[in-house]
Amino acid sequence: MQSHNLIIPQSLYSILFTMQDTHLTHLRTAIAVALRARAKGNHPFGAILVDVDGTVLLEAENTVNTEHDCTGHAETNLVRMACRRFERAVLERCTLYTSTEPCAMCAGAIHWSGIGRVVYGLGEEELYAMTSDGAHPDNETMRLPCREVFARCVRPVEVIGPLLEDEARTVHEGFWIR
Numbered sequence: 001m002q003s004h005n006l007i008i009p010q011s012l013y014s015i016l017f018t019m020q021d022t023h024l025t026h027l028r029t030a031i032a033v034a035l036r037a038r039a040k041g042n043h044p045f046g047a048i049l050v051d052v053d054g055t056v057l058l059e060a061e062n063t064v065n066t067e068h069d070c071t072g073h074a075e076t077n078l079v080r081m082a083c084r085r086f087e088r089a090v091l092e093r094c095t096l097y098t099s100t101e102p103c104a105m106c107a108g109a110i111h112w113s114g115i116g117r118v119v120y121g122l123g124e125e126e127l128y129a130m131t132s133d134g135a136h137p138d139n140e141t142m143r144l145p146c147r148e149v150f151a152r153c154v155r156p157v158e159v160i161g162p163l164l165e166d167e168a169r170t171v172h173e174g175f176w177i178r
């Protein structure tokens with residue numbers, strides 16, 4: 001009987017595992033940025049921009065409270081900085097790592113920036129559950145997965161996530177209690 005087992009070469013395995021390790025390392029950095037935002041009195045969200053060689057180009061915290069700006073989400077702040085500093089051709093090859101799944105506003109900003117890939121930690125549904133089912137006055141969580149926003153965009157944006165949800169959840173613990 002003929003076998004249809006797919007044989008994956010060892011070299012491909014090691015590439016896939018290395019990619020996964022890289023994602024986890026950068027996500028942990030984004031989670032650390034979220035913790036820093038919380039320590040400054042802001043909402044616990046953080047994002048970083050990583051280039052095609054794995055170099056961290058930028059970090060951005062949520063600044064909603066300290067800047068009195070409801071659009072001061074970590075990813076939107078990151079996009080504003082990124083567009084001022086880098087050409088679109090560079091951004092297209094970058095990955096944005098974010099501690100929690102981007103909201104619809106941030107997904108829109110990522111779309112407009114040209115950034116090619118998003119990797120996120122905690123999923124939108126998990127955040128929704130942690131913020132009184134979206135009713136917390138500081139975070140009226142939209143129930144709109146970023147993949148649905150990107151699916152309506154002309155330009156494809158690769159999305160990876162959720163990843164490391166247990167670690168990503170820790171920065172929210174005790175924060176959204178009313």
Ligand SMILES: [Zn+2]
Nearest residue numbers: 073102103106
């Ligand atoms: Zn957002």
